[in-house]
Amino acid sequence: MSDRITKPIVAVVGRPNVGKSTLFNALAGERISIVKDTPGITRDRIYADVTWLDRTFTLIDTGGIEPDSKDIILSQMRSQAQIAIDTADVILFMVDVKQGLVDADSKVADMLRRSHKPILLVVNKVDSFEKYMADVYEFYNLGIGEPHPISSVNRTGLGELLEAMTAYFPQESGRDEEDDRPRVAIVGKPNVGKSSLINKLLGEERLIVSDIAGTTRDAVDTEIRYNGKEYVFIDTAGLRRKSKVKEELEHFMILRAVSAVERAEVAVLVIDATEGVTEQDAKIAGIAHDRGKAVIIAVNKWDALEKDDKTIYRFTEKVRNILSYMPYAEILFVSAKTGQRLPKLFETIDIVSENHAMRVSTGVLNEIMAEAVAMQQPPSDKGKVLRLYYITQVSVKPPTFVIFVNDKELMHFSYTRYIENQIRNTFGFRGTPLRFIIRERKSG
Numbered sequence: 001m002s003d004r005i006t007k008p009i010v011a012v013v014g015r016p017n018v019g020k021s022t023l024f025n026a027l028a029g030e031r032i033s034i035v036k037d038t039p040g041i042t043r044d045r046i047y048a049d050v051t052w053l054d055r056t057f058t059l060i061d062t063g064g065i066e067p068d069s070k071d072i073i074l075s076q077m078r079s080q081a082q083i084a085i086d087t088a089d090v091i092l093f094m095v096d097v098k099q100g101l102v103d104a105d106s107k108v109a110d111m112l113r114r115s116h117k118p119i120l121l122v123v124n125k126v127d128s129f130e131k132y133m134a135d136v137y138e139f140y141n142l143g144i145g146e147p148h149p150i151s152s153v154n155r156t157g158l159g160e161l162l163e164a165m166t167a168y169f170p171q172e173s174g175r176d177e178e179d180d181r182p183r184v185a186i187v188g189k190p191n192v193g194k195s196s197l198i199n200k201l202l203g204e205e206r207l208i209v210s211d212i213a214g215t216t217r218d219a220v221d222t223e224i225r226y227n228g229k230e231y232v233f234i235d236t237a238g239l240r241r242k243s244k245v246k247e248e249l250e251h252f253m254i255l256r257a258v259s260a261v262e263r264a265e266v267a268v269l270v271i272d273a274t275e276g277v278t279e280q281d282a283k284i285a286g287i288a289h290d291r292g293k294a295v296i297i298a299v300n301k302w303d304a305l306e307k308d309d310k311t312i313y314r315f316t317e318k319v320r321n322i323l324s325y326m327p328y329a330e331i332l333f334v335s336a337k338t339g340q341r342l343p344k345l346f347e348t349i350d351i352v353s354e355n356h357a358m359r360v361s362t363g364v365l366n367e368i369m370a371e372a373v374a375m376q377q378p379p380s381d382k383g384k385v386l387r388l389y390y391i392t393q394v395s396v397k398p399p400t401f402v403i404f405v406n407d408k409e410l411m412h413f414s415y416t417r418y419i420e421n422q423i424r425n426t427f428g429f430r431g432t433p434l435r436f437i438i439r440e441r442k443s444g
Helices: 020-028 070-087 103-114 129-142 158-166 194-204 246-262 279-290 311-322 342-356 362-375 413-427
Strands: 009-014 047-052 055-061 090-096 119-124 147-149 183-187 220-226 229-235 266-272 294-300 330-333 388-395 400-405 435-440
Touching: 009 020, 009 070, 009 246, 020 047, 020 055, 020 090, 020 119, 020 158, 047 246, 055 246, 070 090, 070 103, 070 246, 090 103, 090 158, 103 129, 119 129, 119 158, 129 147, 147 158, 183 194, 183 246, 183 279, 194 220, 194 342, 229 342, 246 279, 266 279, 266 342, 279 294, 294 311, 294 342, 311 330, 330 342, 362 388, 362 413, 400 413, 413 435
Parallel strands: 009 055, 009 090, 090 119, 119 147, 183 229, 183 266, 266 294, 294 330, 400 435
Antiparallel strands: 047 055, 220 229, 388 400
């Protein structure tokens, strides 16, 4: 099986109060999508990873519609449907059996039907099949196929729905086995220069550009050849949707970042040197960190800054402070306009993607751990001392290690961080997060 299996993206669309968030919570469990100890990132539950049987997918909630007037609801539903059509592999269109078929539902159904994406019609609030089945059949009139009756609150009908949904997931193809070109997502908030960066990379080398056919989402994949090596850039810049509501735009930006980052191994976060690191930048960085991707922070428009000999140092400090949860990220100061340091970008992509896929032998890891334990005593609590028995690497992209200990409770976050730093001191692992899983094993 390939190391790179993209999680399919499933989007939920529907009017206010049909029960979208109840379904979201029922499927996602109470797992919050963004890691709790990541400072500076708000926890809007816009997306969550869900595992059902042996399939994992990313569930996205296409956004809050303000129950205002009928016209506004319809226009907001249309823009939600558009987000779903743009980013999702499968769309769940949710309606409410108790309110029956509403005009807005039919209009959105028309739009979804034209997208030729797989759509599942989910009829919610069916608390009793005997009582409501006749009403469920009314939704056949939408012309998007068989209605799936569920009750998000009682969690009934979810198994059948999930089964129907996973049938539409793309088969995990072996195609990626041979495709070992680095896949790089260019992400960042609007107007930081993502498209000019890609255009400059293309223009500089008179590169062979082709839009790869068969990419389902509308993020454009561009093949770039540099120094005889091919790269695939996944660009989310093609988004110029006029949005009246700032929140809606932000919501959209996050979903786009999720869908691009999901398909890449390396995320290049473009930030604007003239603005510094903003809260939106931190949110997007959090998505890449959360998903265990290698990260390069490209500070663009560096040519536009008045500089002295301390500017780079001060800017780096600021970035490191705000994105303190990703000290491993590489920082580059570039200019899409002048082409400054863009060759360095390819070099850095090569380094971080190698590190992202690096394996370390078990023998060496255990030597490093033994030395680390000798230098700094493991924590103890009420006379009980933490013992570290064994460490081994279980996967790559990102490099993931399992440490066997006598008592998980004693393995504090800070000691795990200490072991991580010792491993990094030896192997560098620049640009990639490392994951640690702590397992208990009784001694002897």
